[in-house]
């Protein structure tokens with residue numbers, strides 16, 4: 058049996074060629090094709106591809122060991138790549154909105170020489186590719202409309218999470234009174250959990266022939282809290298993870314991020330501690346960061362996280378154990394859980 | 403009979419309420435709803451609404467006098483509003499990419515206080531609204547998938563036209579050797595004609611029950627050149643129109659636009675004239691603009707336009723006269739033609 062990562066990677070050049078062949082067929086000038094190709098490779102490739110790989114992996118579990126046909130493997134991986142294209146659309150624009158410098162060890166696309174704000178239109182084009190692929194490969198499938206609607210809805214959800222994130226925690230206008238545990242939960246679910254956790258599984262479910270809305274609802278009811286737990290870990294590791302393990306030095310405090318940690322701290326802090334947080338959060342100076350971390354220590358935010366992690370583990374496992382839809386398999390969710398419980402990177 | 407403009411305008415508040423009600427139902431915090439609402443009103447409203455109005459107008463012609471039901475009027479106008487939402491998505495981002503200052507007599511959205519680059523995500527949200535409306539109101543219609551695909555494809559076409567425009571004529575890197583009559587034609591068709599001319603008619607055709615692809619092809623074969631003619635007029639009026647009539651002072655020469663005029667001039671110019679154009683096009687100084695206009699006069703670009711206008715009129719009318727598809731009416735196209743032939747604004 059071929060390696061799933063290899064199978065996944067083999068699909069990218071096929072998809073890239075399809076897009077380029079279409080551009081040639083409508084006689085778009087060659088300089089635009091070169092630009093298109095460069096944007097696609099810079100922005101779609103180079104990530105961890107976890108989301109993309111999950112579609113075929115989930116389909117295998119849902120088919121309970123039945124061997125997938127070559128076509129099924131190709132189509133599942135194609136849907137996985139559609140998530141990677143969707144993510145590229147989000148990341149190109151997120152980096153502009155966050156004024157970021159690097160992404161995946163390279164300059165952000167809009168910072169590449171000569172690109173600038175053209176990157177906005179490049180992001181749009183990345184999104185359009187999804188529907189080009191879906192039409193080309195799924196138009197005859199009974200679940201074609203469901204795939205389209207799922208991508209639309211997930212895109213909209215992510216945009217709404219991004220909106221709330223952007224207006225709650227703008228880098229240049231620090232105001233912690235806008236933060237709250239409820240807003241944090243909304244942002245995390247909408248901005249991350251839908252497209253990273255629910256989308257790949259729901260795509261695989263469509264391919265497996267699942268039609269019952271109750272099955273999708275059961276999957277969502279586990280995957281959204283799972284995604285929330287994952288993002289809370291991300292927030293925790295940004296402050297308490299080992300830089301040499303997580304591969305970067307966290308800057309959520311400097312960046313005025315509406316992180317789980319600051320929301321927990323604000324919730325538990327005395328008026329004096331709140332004052333210190335207000336005076337120091339979202340500022341670039343090392344002294345400010347140290348002052349915030351001192352309050353985190355006083356409040357015991359690390360301990361709150363450990364308790365949250367245990368509570369999440371128990372709660373999510375209970376949700377998984379209760380899962381009884383005949384078309385779903387608990388293994389889909391336990392495999393996620395195993396990968397993320399107590400992760401250090 | 404109610405006034406078509408009034409009927410069209412009456413639909414906007416219904417659609418705005420549907421979006422807001424949905425946001426309330428998912429418990430997005432109130433500050434995000436306010437932002438969403440402000441962005442929508444600023445960006446969707448305030449235009450001439452020609453594209454939006456064309457859907458119901460075309461449907462009336464296609465139904466050959468048969469009175470439209472209240473539901474048909476509502477749905478045709480809803481599709482018209484979807485074009486206006488699509489255009490809002492394009493314009494918000496185009497203004498950022500062009501570093502523009504005003505739009506429809508107001509500051510561009512990204513220049514409104516506190517907005518900035520959040521406008522990119524606001525543009526995405528404007529696009530997502532289209533598919534929210536289509537699902538809500540057309541899911542049960544036989545042509546639902548066709549509507550979705552048409553919006554996807556038109557969006558992609560517009561983005562490809564925008565890409566070519568952006569890399570052919572960047573404001574900060576003037577190089578007229580990138581220009582050509584062929585590129586101009588591609589940009590105009592893709593960036594403007596598909597969404598402004600073909601889309602509203604094709605939407606009405608779907609509502610009228612047209613299924614035959616040949617009918618859509620015939621419509622496209624007239625509407626794309628018609629849109630091209632319209633844009634060439636736009637380029638002409640930018641330089642030779644009366645500012646008090648067109649409502650603005652043209653700046654295509656200063657803005658390094660890949661306009662029909664400069665492409666005609668470059669095509670006909672002597673090497674000496676080409677040199678003057680290269681030295682003066684895309685620059686902000688009045689002396690530079692005057693130098694370019696002098697070359698235009700020497701070459702007789704105005705006369706070339708008049709000849710193009712007559713030739714287009716004859717050619718397009720011949721295309722319309724040949725139109726023989728039983729489901730199409732020549733009136734759809736002659737009504738466009740009447741509105742734009744020899745227009746001065």
Ligand SMILES: [Mg+2]
Pocket residue numbers: 151152155157
């Ligand atoms: Mg970011």
Ligand SMILES: [Mg+2]
Pocket residue numbers: 151154155222
């Ligand atoms: Mg961000």
Ligand SMILES: [Mg+2]
Pocket residue numbers: 291292295
């Ligand atoms: Mg993080």
Ligand SMILES: [Mg+2]
Pocket residue numbers: 496497500502
């Ligand atoms: Mg512009």
Ligand SMILES: [Mg+2]
Pocket residue numbers: 496499500567
């Ligand atoms: Mg532009």
Ligand SMILES: [Mg+2]
Pocket residue numbers: 636637640
């Ligand atoms: Mg113009």
